[in-house]
Amino acid sequence: MKPPSLTTIALALAVLAPMAPVQAETPAPAPALINGYQPTWWKEAVVYQVYPRSFKDSNGDGIGDIPGITSKLDYLQKLGVNVIWLSPHYDSPNADNGYDIRDYRKVMAEFGTMADFDKMLAGIKQRHMRLIVDLVVNHTSDEHHWFVESRKSKDNPYRDYYFWRDGKPDPAGKPGPDGKPTTLPPNNDPSFFSGSAWQFDPTTNQYYLHYFAVKQPDLNWDNPKVREEVYSLMRFWLDKGVDGFRMDVIPLISKNPAFPDLTPDQLHNYGNAYANGPHMHDYLQEMNRNVMAKYDVMTVGEALGISLEQTPLIVGDNRHELNMIFNFDAIRSNRTGRDFKPADLPTLKAIYTRHAEVLDTHSWDTVFLSNHDNPRIVSTFGDDSPEFRVPSAKLLATMLLTLRGTPFLYQGDELGMTNYPFKSIADFDDIEVKNAYKANVLTGKIPEDVFIANLRHTSRDNSRTPMQWDASTNGGFTTAAKPWLAENPNYTQINAAAEVADSNSIYNYTAKLIALRRAHQAFVYGDYKDIDPDNKSIFIYTRTLGTERYLVVLNFSPGPVAYTLPTSVKINSLVMSNLDTTSLITSTLNLAGWEARIYKLQ
Structure with a gap:
């Protein structure tokens, strides 16, 4: 005779127990x-990026702040966006406008206090919107407590929170200021912000790694203590009620600790060489298990160096890493390296088709053509001339809000804000520009006029000029005599007050598009097909x-086009x-310059 099973014993005890058994909660069924x-x-969301330094100044110091954002939440709610992405708001020395973080649990003093943040978050929730914040954990500021300790000595407990290496012997053998022979960086890795990615530190006579600015040392994710520090700070913000993260340069977190020299091919495209380190997927999966899986969050990675073919390995449903990533093929389709080239429509269309082919129903996509690191969308992919700025900005909004994937708008897109008319290096704030100027212009490699002309098309500062709220001084951004970065002088013609009041404005057109997308799931989950991929x-x-x-x-295009539809396409x-x-509902569409139309089909 078989002995009773544990299940049988448990059931018998439950029957004999004096109290009713506690029933386990039945998990809610997954939606169809x-x-x-x-x-x-997050697939159905429309995301709006706020760059806090440039959004709205509430206290007259010339710098945008969190109370300023709170004061404009009704404006964003009326537009119809339902997720706000807040660029870094943490305590920072601002070597790279907040992407060099000194304290992850503290609000930047220029932006306000934690109480101001809590009030803003409550206001967002009250308006049935959500908030995601930037997670910048490939590097910290050199003023962060961890690095301050790390650089003190080779045996400091925080030493291996970062990458420290001995230099290579200098063949020239010239002595340094201390009389000791000088060394060269450990390898030939370049920084994204010009020069070597290694900085010599005389305190311990070693170099530390910084893929970005000298004041942004890279964290050593191979150290489990570093990873747990990151997961802890993520929980801190999620427990406050934040709904997720945009993860800055997240594919760079895993490095090859041997740091071999890059080959000539790798040096030509070192962003790709730095991405996809040996443990990147391990660390993202660990992050998901330890943090994201325990919350209902949205995660989107800035996927520098990740190809479209590699994307499902990060965002696939079964991978348990991130929800989405930003692929830069489309936004950089008008660049050759760092230089501007005119946009080519068939190339852009081919990118979206390829995305639809490679990313199946288990890998979600993003749609964007602007952010804080890129120039203004209407000046780059549209036509910012007085005649065509409005229609081309509306056309681009039509595309972004009807393509396949979660759309991301950048502040000012909804107004058709344009690139700034830069005249000299003094007009720029961006550290990337200033370093490139020293490396290329001051050394005589590039003439200054050529350098500035290219930056008018490509500089990140184009998108960082302050929001244009009205026609008053400084565009209503600040009451200070001078904002931190100059307002575009066209604010008297292009501003939010005028556009909100104008039923035919870009702002109100964008609001109608967002409402249309929300009302019809075909624009979210529907199939996508390019009917005429070769048309220029x-x-x-x-x-x-x-x-x-x-x-x-x-x-x-700016010219009229008579376009004949394929016989298989029937307009309703x-x-x-x-x-x-x-x-007229006809088989030939007589389109004006930069005209956009959405039809219902039979």
């Missing part, structure tokens, strides 16, 4: 798939989900147009 996708809030002027594609079938037509009705025109 939509076109093969698992529906989630027209971008025409379908978004279809069951009986919901839409056609998006975009004329990426016009849903939206960026021009105030009456459109």
Whole structure:
């Protein structure tokens, strides 16, 4: 006779027990798939990036701050965005505008206090929006407590929180100021901000690694103590009610500790060489297990060096790493290295088609063409001339909000803000520009006028000029005599007050697009197909989900185009147009310059 099983014994005890058994909670059933996708809030979101230094100054010091953001939450709610991405708000010496963090649990004094942050977060929640914050953990500030301790001695408990290495012998053998022979950096790794990625520190006669500015030493993620410090600070913000993270240069967190010299090919594209270190996926999966899996969060990684083909390894449902990443193929499609080149529509279209082919229903995408590290979208992919600025800005909004993936808007996109008319190096704030100027102009490699002309198209400072709220002094951004970065002089014509009041403005058109996307899941989970990929002027594609079938037509040129639809495409009705025109439902579409239309198909 078999002895009773443990299950049988447990059931018998439950029957004999004097109190009713406690029933285990039944997990809520997963929502039904939509076109093969698992529906989630972050897939349906429209994200708006706030660069706090440039958004709104509340206290007249010329620097945007958190109370300023809180004062404009109604503006964002009316626009219709439901997730705000806040660029770094942490305590920082501002060597790289907040991306050099001194204290992850403290608000930058220029931006306000933790009480101000809590009030802003409460205001966001009250308006049924969510907040994600920047997670900058590839590096810290050199003023962070960990690095201050790390550089004191080779046996300091924080020494291996960072990468320290001996230098190589200098063949020249010249003695340094202390009389000892000088050394060369441990390898030939370059910094993204010019020069070597290694900085000599005389306290211990070793070099530390900094892929970015000298004041941004890279953390050593191979040290489990570092990883747990990061997970702890993530829990701190999530427990406050933050809804997730945008993760700065996250593919760079794992390094090859041997630090071999880069090959000539790797030096040509060192961003790719630095990404995908030997333990990157291990660390992201550990981060997910220890932190993200315990919260309902949105995570999006700045995926420097990650190819489209590698993307499913980070964002795939079964990988348990991140929800999404930013792939830079589209946003950099008009660059050759650091130099500007005119946008090519077939190239841009091919990128979106390739994304649809490579990323299946288990790998979610992002859609963006602007952020704090790139120039203004209308000046880059549109036409910022007085005649076409408004229609081309609306066309770009139409594309971003109807393509496949979670759309990300950058502050001022909804107004059609433009690039700044830079005239000299004195006009710039960006450390990347200043270092490149020293390395290229002062050494005679590039003429200054050529250098400045290229930056008018490419500089990050184009997107960092203050928000243009109204036609008053400094665009209503600040009451200070001078803002931290000059306001674009066109603020008297381009500003939020005028656009909110104008029913035909870019702002109100964008709000209608967001509402359309929210009302029709075809624009979120629907299939995507480019109908005419080789056309140099027209971008025409379908978004279809069951009986919901839409056609998006975009004329990426200033001239009129008579476009004949394929016989298989039958229009039912016009849903939206960026021009105030009456459109006949015919097989030939007579499109004005930079016209955008959305049709419902039969």
